[in-house]
Amino acid sequence: xxxxxxxxxxxxxxxxxDIAIENQKIVDLAPNLTFKAEVIDGSGLIxxxxxxxxxxxxxxxxxxxxxxxxxxxxxxxKGGFTSVHAMANTAPVADNAxxxxxxxxxxxxxxxVQVQPIGAVTVNLEGKQLSDxxxxxxxxxxxxxxxxxxxxxxxxxIMRRALEYAKSFDGVIAQxxxxxxxxxxxxxNEGDLSLKLGxxxxxxxAEQAIIARDVLLxxxxxxxxxxxxxxxxxxxxxxxxxxxxxxxxxxEVTPHHLLLTEDLVSDYxxxxxxxxxxxxxQDVQALREAVADGTIDIVAxxxxxxTKDSKDCEWGEAAFGMLGLETAAAIVQTTLVDTGLISWSRxxxxxxxxxxxxxxxxxxxxxxAVGSFANLVLIDSNRKQTIGLEGESKSANNPYVGMELNxxxxxxxxKGTLTVKDGVVQKLGETND
Amino acid sequence: MKHxxxxxxxxxxxxIDLLNLSAEMQLVNKRDVKKLPALNGRTIVNLFFEDSTRTxxxxxxxxxxxxxxxxxxxxxxxxxxxxxxxxxxxxxLEAMGVEGIIVRHHHxxxxxxxxxxxxxxxxxxxxxxGTHEHPTQALLxxxxxxxxxxxxxxxxLTGVRVLIVGDILHSRVARSNALLLRKLGAKIxxxxxxxxxxxxxxxxxxxxFYDFDEALSEGFNVVMMLRIQAERMNSAFIPNAQEYSxxxxxxxxxxxxxxxxxxxxxxxxxxxxxxxxxxxxxxxxSTILEQVTNGVAVRMAVLYRLLxxxxxx
Numbered sequence: 001x002x003x004x005x006x007x008x009x010x011x012x013x014x015x016x017x018d019i020a021i022e023n024q025k026i027v028d029l030a031p032n033l034t035f036k037a038e039v040i041d042g043s044g045l046i047x048x049x050x051x052x053x054x055x056x057x058x059x060x061x062x063x064x065x066x067x068x069x070x071x072x073x074x075x076x077x078k079g080g081f082t083s084v085h086a087m088a089n090t091a092p093v094a095d096n097a098x099x100x101x102x103x104x105x106x107x108x109x110x111x112x113v114q115v116q117p118i119g120a121v122t123v124n125l126e127g128k129q130l131s132d133x134x135x136x137x138x139x140x141x142x143x144x145x146x147x148x149x150x151x152x153x154x155x156x157x158i159m160r161r162a163l164e165y166a167k168s169f170d171g172v173i174a175q176x177x178x179x180x181x182x183x184x185x186x187x188x189n190e191g192d193l194s195l196k197l198g199x200x201x202x203x204x205x206a207e208q209a210i211i212a213r214d215v216l217l218x219x220x221x222x223x224x225x226x227x228x229x230x231x232x233x234x235x236x237x238x239x240x241x242x243x244x245x246x247x248x249x250x251x252e253v254t255p256h257h258l259l260l261t262e263d264l265v266s267d268y269x270x271x272x273x274x275x276x277x278x279x280x281x282q283d284v285q286a287l288r289e290a291v292a293d294g295t296i297d298i299v300a301x302x303x304x305x306x307t308k309d310s311k312d313c314e315w316g317e318a319a320f321g322m323l324g325l326e327t328a329a330a331i332v333q334t335t336l337v338d339t340g341l342i343s344w345s346r347x348x349x350x351x352x353x354x355x356x357x358x359x360x361x362x363x364x365x366x367x368x369a370v371g372s373f374a375n376l377v378l379i380d381s382n383r384k385q386t387i388g389l390e391g392e393s394k395s396a397n398n399p400y401v402g403m404e405l406n407x408x409x410x411x412x413x414x415k416g417t418l419t420v421k422d423g424v425v426q427k428l429g430e431t432n433d
Numbered sequence: 434m435k436h437x438x439x440x441x442x443x444x445x446x447x448x449i450d451l452l453n454l455s456a457e458m459q460l461v462n463k464r465d466v467k468k469l470p471a472l473n474g475r476t477i478v479n480l481f482f483e484d485s486t487r488t489x490x491x492x493x494x495x496x497x498x499x500x501x502x503x504x505x506x507x508x509x510x511x512x513x514x515x516x517x518x519x520x521x522x523x524x525x526l527e528a529m530g531v532e533g534i535i536v537r538h539h540h541x542x543x544x545x546x547x548x549x550x551x552x553x554x555x556x557x558x559x560x561x562x563g564t565h566e567h568p569t570q571a572l573l574x575x576x577x578x579x580x581x582x583x584x585x586x587x588x589x590l591t592g593v594r595v596l597i598v599g600d601i602l603h604s605r606v607a608r609s610n611a612l613l614l615r616k617l618g619a620k621i622x623x624x625x626x627x628x629x630x631x632x633x634x635x636x637x638x639x640x641x642f643y644d645f646d647e648a649l650s651e652g653f654n655v656v657m658m659l660r661i662q663a664e665r666m667n668s669a670f671i672p673n674a675q676e677y678s679x680x681x682x683x684x685x686x687x688x689x690x691x692x693x694x695x696x697x698x699x700x701x702x703x704x705x706x707x708x709x710x711x712x713x714x715x716x717x718x719s720t721i722l723e724q725v726t727n728g729v730a731v732r733m734a735v736l737y738r739l740l741x742x743x744x745x746x
Contacts, residue, residue: 192636196608196636197542198541198566200564269549313519313520315540
């Protein structure tokens with residue numbers, strides 16, 4: 001196991017220190033340390049606790065043509081992540097202990113990040129019968145986050161029962177809020193533009209109505225609810241109200257909903273087809289402010305790789321989803337930090353501390369302090385990058401290609417192992433002892 | 434102009450040029466020998482993924498009258514029914530040297546996708562894409578209106594007021610017409626139940642009416658009726674056909690209340706007795722068959738502009 005001494009690194013709170021790392025952990029932290037180890041020059045960089053994604057589609061098992069646990073793990077490391085939560089909509093669906101244990105084991109053998117499986121709420125994501133939530137929780141994978149993401153748990157009784165049942169082991173239900181009856185064949189945000197383009201609208205109320213129902217159910221049964229990919233200003237208002245009322249709800253926003261708007265759909269380019277859909281500038285602004293004021297707790301990528309074929313086609317046939325792991329940190333810096341809306345401390349909260357808390361990952365999201373696991377991302381916040389086509393993901397459905405973003409992930413350390421060095425994903429087991 | 438995907442591809446002068454060229458094509462269509470050599474040796478495909486009779490025949494006739502070689506592709510009985518992608522279908526046609534693709538597709542934006550993708554270098558004409566646009570229908574409607582109201586005048590439609598009635602939300606005809614008529618200086622209003630005429634339609638037209646009788650009392654020069662489809666009732670856009678017909682059908686009594694100068698239009702196919710009564714459809718004020726005739730001339734003009742070589746014909 002390697003030892004490292006990171007010299008002259010700035011922490012989120014502004015302090016500049018040296019960090020000594022040995023046996024997976026931070027063993028010393030102070031200015032001007034002497035420590036015999038490989039030196040990483042941290043000058044000009046900011047260190048943040050390793051990023052944690054609560055919403056990643058790794059596609060394995062079942063859709064290895066678009067991503068595998070290995071390629072998705074590398075993409076995550078490249079983006080500064082030390083843990084990702086693997087969504088349950090695989091084939092077979094992660095609705096039982098065998099599948100989540102397989103995902104967990106494959107993540108472990110890949111070794112780039114902690115892959116924490118999410119379990120399905122209902123059998124085969126069908127919304128009818130609860131999955132083996134308890135068994136998944138007791139399995140090696142220790143699942144605590146449950147989601148039918150991609151589909152909404154729309155039946156009110158099933159949702160109530162899921163919330164109640166998960167209480168038994170302090171699990172959380174991560175809801176994909178989309179009333180299916182209001183979004184039959186929905187293609188894009190409903191409004192002026194959907195009318196002009198002749199694409200079936202995805203009305204904001206289809207998200208907001210489910211969130212409103214679910215926060216009330218959560219209050220009723222005293223459980224824990226997480227809202228996936230909040231996309232509208234109205235949803236923010238409902239969540240703000242629920243939190244003020246003391247309801248135990250957390251919420252996430254994706255990088256793309258913080259940056260992109262529906263105007264991009266105008267040429268029917270399926271790269272911009274995503275669910276929930278890109279909304280308006282007004283929604284983008286409300287979402288950014290909600291991250292700043294604490295209404296939205298985390299940024300989660302909803303990294304959704306798709307093969308070339310499923311995007312190189314007419315809009316109506318194309319798959320929903322876009323890549324997100326490798327660009328998330330830069331988008332949050334560009335849209336929130338560099339606009340003055342949040343500090344680097346808040347950046348660390350929304351991308352590391354809070355998602356780790358929601359997912360109950362005790363080894364992740366720890367403060368950068370002596371005794372903590374050495375999960376770190378070192379960001380060169382002064383550099384700009386123009387996003388290119390090449391990346392670690394197996395897929396290329398990247399909507400940011402050609403855009404200039406602020407900030408570059410320079411190094412990532414996962415439990416003391418350098419997974420990314422100078423922006424390059426390392427071959428594990430070769431560069432490290 | 435390389436493609437015709439949307440009315441937005443046309444400037445006002447492009448549109449008037451196409452209408453004027455269409456008027457010349459009408460003269461060709463009245464001759465004994467209805468043929469021009471303009472597209473001799475050119476290969477055009479009618480690529481139809483959705484049922485159509487009038488539009489497909491109209492384009493085929495237009496291409497043949499310009500001496501092009503035309504091949505017809507329909508989704509039924511083709512490789513599409515074997516699961517071939519649009520990309521591969523278009524790629525196959527490209528490999529055969531097709532220079533013009535006339536496409537009708539059930540997905541909005543399909544024509545735009547073919548034009549923008551690297552699949553083909555052919556000129557693309559949108560013959561109706563999902564619930565998006567149908568630009569040649571709008572051109573033939575404007576040609577019809579101009580000739581009926583302004584005779585042989587070659588100008589725009591300033592001062593003309595057009596009421597479009599029915600399922601605006603799902604109508605590519607309503608979209609393309611609003612865009613083109615506005616470009617030509619006309620004033621347009623939509624009329625229908627609020628489920629089928631979203632408020633955001635005010636981006637496209639000058640006025641919205643939910644009450645058909647109130648709209649008719651405003652004295653529009655043109656009343657364009659749209660086809661109402663049975664599936665709209667299944668998804669609760671309207672309660673039932675009778676209710677729709679009562680509120681938004683151009684009935685005999687509504688028709689009789691109109692000035693004898695008001696034009697009655699319908700893009701077809703009609704549901705007689707539902708959105709339009711037979712006496713209205715078959716009246717002297719009706720332009721319904723004239724629209725079909727003009728369709729051939731308009732499509733000849735479009736094909737000519739997109740595909741005829743400079744200085745030829």
